[in-house]
Amino acid sequence: MANMRTMSFDAVIVGGGGSGMRAALQLSQSGYKTAVITKVFPTRSHTVSAQGGITCAIASDDPNDQWQWHMYDTIKGSDYIGDQEAIEYMCQTGPEAIFELEHMGLPFSRTEEGRIYQRPFGGQSKDFGNGGQAARTCAAADRTGHALLHTLYQGNLKSETTFLNEWYAVDIVKNEDNAVVGVVAIDIETGETVYVKSKATVFATGGAGRIYASTTNAHICTGDGVGMALRAGFPVQDIEMWQFHPTGIHGAGTLVTEGCRGEGGYLINKDGERFMERYAPNAKDLAGRDVVARSMVLEILEGRGCGPDGDHVYLKLDHLGEETLNAKLPGILELSRTFAHADPVVEPIPVVPTCHYMMGGIPTNVDGQALTIDKDGNDQVINGFYACGEAACVSVHGANRLGGNSLLDLVVFGRASGMFIEKQLREGINLKEASEADIERAMTGLNRINNSADGEQASVLRAELQTIMQNYFGVFRRGDFMQQGIEKLKALRPRIENVALDDKSNAFNTARIEALELQNLFATAEATAIAAEGRTESRGAHAREDFQERDDENWLCHSVYFPDSKTLGKRGVNFNLKTREAFEPKIRTY
Amino acid sequence: MLNVSIYRYNPEVDAEPYMQDYQVDTQGKDVMVLDVLEKLKTEDPSLSFRRSCREGVCGSDGLNISGKNGLACITPLSSAVKGNKLVIRPLPGLPVIRDLVIDMSQFYAQYEKIQPYMINNSPAPAIERLQSPEERAKLDGLYECILCACCSTACPSFWWNPEKFIGPSGLLQAYRFLADSRDTATEERLANLDDPFSVFRCHGIMNCVQVCPKGLNPTKAIGHIRNMLIRSAT
Numbered sequence: 001m002a003n004m005r006t007m008s009f010d011a012v013i014v015g016g017g018g019s020g021m022r023a024a025l026q027l028s029q030s031g032y033k034t035a036v037i038t039k040v041f042p043t044r045s046h047t048v049s050a051q052g053g054i055t056c057a058i059a060s061d062d063p064n065d066q067w068q069w070h071m072y073d074t075i076k077g078s079d080y081i082g083d084q085e086a087i088e089y090m091c092q093t094g095p096e097a098i099f100e101l102e103h104m105g106l107p108f109s110r111t112e113e114g115r116i117y118q119r120p121f122g123g124q125s126k127d128f129g130n131g132g133q134a135a136r137t138c139a140a141a142d143r144t145g146h147a148l149l150h151t152l153y154q155g156n157l158k159s160e161t162t163f164l165n166e167w168y169a170v171d172i173v174k175n176e177d178n179a180v181v182g183v184v185a186i187d188i189e190t191g192e193t194v195y196v197k198s199k200a201t202v203f204a205t206g207g208a209g210r211i212y213a214s215t216t217n218a219h220i221c222t223g224d225g226v227g228m229a230l231r232a233g234f235p236v237q238d239i240e241m242w243q244f245h246p247t248g249i250h251g252a253g254t255l256v257t258e259g260c261r262g263e264g265g266y267l268i269n270k271d272g273e274r275f276m277e278r279y280a281p282n283a284k285d286l287a288g289r290d291v292v293a294r295s296m297v298l299e300i301l302e303g304r305g306c307g308p309d310g311d312h313v314y315l316k317l318d319h320l321g322e323e324t325l326n327a328k329l330p331g332i333l334e335l336s337r338t339f340a341h342a343d344p345v346v347e348p349i350p351v352v353p354t355c356h357y358m359m360g361g362i363p364t365n366v367d368g369q370a371l372t373i374d375k376d377g378n379d380q381v382i383n384g385f386y387a388c389g390e391a392a393c394v395s396v397h398g399a400n401r402l403g404g405n406s407l408l409d410l411v412v413f414g415r416a417s418g419m420f421i422e423k424q425l426r427e428g429i430n431l432k433e434a435s436e437a438d439i440e441r442a443m444t445g446l447n448r449i450n451n452s453a454d455g456e457q458a459s460v461l462r463a464e465l466q467t468i469m470q471n472y473f474g475v476f477r478r479g480d481f482m483q484q485g486i487e488k489l490k491a492l493r494p495r496i497e498n499v500a501l502d503d504k505s506n507a508f509n510t511a512r513i514e515a516l517e518l519q520n521l522f523a524t525a526e527a528t529a530i531a532a533e534g535r536t537e538s539r540g541a542h543a544r545e546d547f548q549e550r551d552d553e554n555w556l557c558h559s560v561y562f563p564d565s566k567t568l569g570k571r572g573v574n575f576n577l578k579t580r581e582a583f584e585p586k587i588r589t590y
Numbered sequence: 591m592l593n594v595s596i597y598r599y600n601p602e603v604d605a606e607p608y609m610q611d612y613q614v615d616t617q618g619k620d621v622m623v624l625d626v627l628e629k630l631k632t633e634d635p636s637l638s639f640r641r642s643c644r645e646g647v648c649g650s651d652g653l654n655i656s657g658k659n660g661l662a663c664i665t666p667l668s669s670a671v672k673g674n675k676l677v678i679r680p681l682p683g684l685p686v687i688r689d690l691v692i693d694m695s696q697f698y699a700q701y702e703k704i705q706p707y708m709i710n711n712s713p714a715p716a717i718e719r720l721q722s723p724e725e726r727a728k729l730d731g732l733y734e735c736i737l738c739a740c741c742s743t744a745c746p747s748f749w750w751n752p753e754k755f756i757g758p759s760g761l762l763q764a765y766r767f768l769a770d771s772r773d774t775a776t777e778e779r780l781a782n783l784d785d786p787f788s789v790f791r792c793h794g795i796m797n798c799v800q801v802c803p804k805g806l807n808p809t810k811a812i813g814h815i816r817n818m819l820i821r822s823a824t
Contacts, residue, residue, distance in 0.1 A: 105708030114720030
């Protein structure tokens with residue numbers, strides 16, 4: 001410990017995906033000494049898998065489009081627990097953020113007029129729900145995340161951001177004032193442990209879809225930021241809200257973009273019926289993702305599923321014609337042929353709702369400052385600590401995210417966090433130095449794993465955790481089942497804390513990293529379980545069989561999970577729009 | 591049982607690399623090579639390899655699979671197993687850090703050399719820069735590169751001169767910016783490439799085309815750059 005090296009930066013961003021690199025770009029462009037700690041080379045981050053696009057009212061498809069309509073759709077989509085101030089900021093600032101990306105070279109698809117191509121996505125409307133389906137999702141074919149992530153990496157190369165590639169952040173370093181003053185991180189290639197000290201620490205660590213057995217998420221989506229925040233005693237918000245994407249490829253879990261349905265594809269059951277017409281007569285296959293996913297599960301449960309086990313439905317695309325599919329959805333053709341052994345040009349793709357996105361996360365304000373709640377229920381900024389992207393809960397998605405809003409979220413709030421930290425750095429940030437004991441505290445988890453003498457394999461424990469989450473905290477939830485799930489997690493906790501690490505070598509030891517990731521998966525899963533059991537209503541993605549109605553009287557609020565007491569509190573939703581009166585909660589139909 | 595032979599090397603333990611043999615029960619299923627590696631890692635956690643998206647878009651798991659470079663996550667056993675045997679080695683030509691993990695610094699350095707970002711110093715409009723669908727179509731087959739290094743590490747010219755020859759991946763990206771109607775640095779870009787090594791070490795062997803897991807054609811892009819260089823010289 002006494003020999004541990006320290007590296008110092010003005011700002012450290014943990015995570016090299018879209019939001020992290022957008023924040024880093026902002027800071028390095030203004031000349032601040034900025035580092036990105038990323039456990040994979042930046043272009044391997046999960047943003048790369050985003051397909052369909054980035055939703056934003058740039059008025060290309062419809063010259064009369066308005067960002068206020070996008071704001072309305074997002075608030076409705078959130079089932080009214082998205083913070084309206086944050087949603088207003090995102091939808092209003094969005095076009096500027098998109099045009100910046102385009103100027104940086106993002107290869108968007110184009111219209112005949114030379115503008116950015118926009119496609120219809122679920123939950124989109126014109127004129128506050130009164131003008132029919134909108135086409136508001138800006139796309140680079142069906143590889144928008146790839147194009148966006150590479151463009152941001154390229155921008156950071158140009159602005160000379162320091163990249164600590166294949167470094168893994170282990171835990172938060174807090175000073176005596178409970179402010180965040182950096183992280184302890186491992187250089188994976190050499191195994192060296194370093195204190196990375198910073199005036200501003202931004203968590204852009206992405207989601208944690210790997211808490212479920214079936215997920216569209218990459219192997220690396222292990223909730224590292226949420227886990228670190230919880231271990232540091234900081235709360236997380238709305239963590240029970242997990243989006244199940246309607247169209248994961250059956251068996252493989254890989255994502256098939258909502259853009260397929262945007263371009264005219266639709267779901268059918270074993271009778272060939274376009275069943276979404278029954279569940280959402282207006283929007284049909286382009287209803288909110290929570291609505292479509294639940295409808296699919298009901299079809300399967302009621303015996304109208306496809307395949308020998310009746311455990312999936314079909315996504316039909318062949319009627320769109322080969323030319324359109326090649327031009328608009330080339331990546332989907334590849335994925336379906338590879339993972340479903342189905343050629344969408346002639347046959348439907350077997351799909352099933354699959355864990356896709358974490359709506360909850362580290363609560364922040366619009367400037368990316370991480371928040372905790374004091375004993376009087378007031379928001380308190382955590383000095384030195386910021387979060388953006390999927391790891392954060394700002395909250396623009398509330399109980400259900402609209403397709404295409406995740407990329408917008410990460411660009412807009414990565415940028416906003418960067419701009420705010422820039423301002424703070426200009427004015428001067430003075431946080432007390434961490435003591436040796438403060439740094440040592442951040443080494444506790446790593447030391448325990450490095451000294452493990454026996455215990456079970458990480459892969460076995462991880463599989464058990466994923467099965468518990470899949471079985472007890474899936475698309476439909478029930479109180480007594482969830483209580484059983486919570487008991488099973490309790491029994492799993494000591495076994496996961498005691499995970500084996502037989503190989504103690506230093507060079508590129510991925511077993512060590514997986515043992516650390518497992519701790520974060522568990523922390524995220526446990527918070528999810530307790531919050532899901534605690535929210536006694538159905539709202540957005542959180543559907544309970546024992547509380548089937550939305551309960552605005554008691555639950556028109558955020559849930560806040562406190563790790564030290566393992567209890568659930570509440571936090572008010574922000575209804576303070578700057579440009580108009582707030583949108584009042586209505587019954588949500590599509 | 592499938593016979594799997596994997597290149598192993600841990601610099602802290604092994605004096606030299608060796609091939610380790612495993613037997614894997616695939617239950618007769620045509621799974622991906624990455625699935626086999628993941629299964630082996632549950633039995634032998636010391637086996638190190640990179641992986642992330644597991645769907646062929648992040649470029650982490652480029653490996654030499656039964657003699658051919660490819661992505662483990664989208665290579666089914668049916669196309670890789672010969673005589674019930676699967677042989678997995680790291681991508682060739684770059685230093686090995688451990689097991690299947692190579693040091694890609696030289697590969698990334700060549701990418702950075704081509705200035706892989708848009709250069710356009712004219713004042714940006716209030717909206718996007720306009721680009722016709724035809725102009726945009728010129729980027730198809732170029733921008734999709736995932737930097738997996740399958741192509742460059744299959745290229746004899748890159749093996750011989752990894753410091754001087756940009757390699758197929760870097761050159762594909764160089765042409766991606768040369769071909770973009772929004773980029774204004776064509777002359778500067780060509781000048782940076784105009785030496786005997788950067789581009790002209792390509793001998794048209796076309797290993798890159800054969801192995802690219804995204805079906806891209808670096809040789810064709812290199813041909814376009816050559817033509818541009820020759821035209822700008824005359």
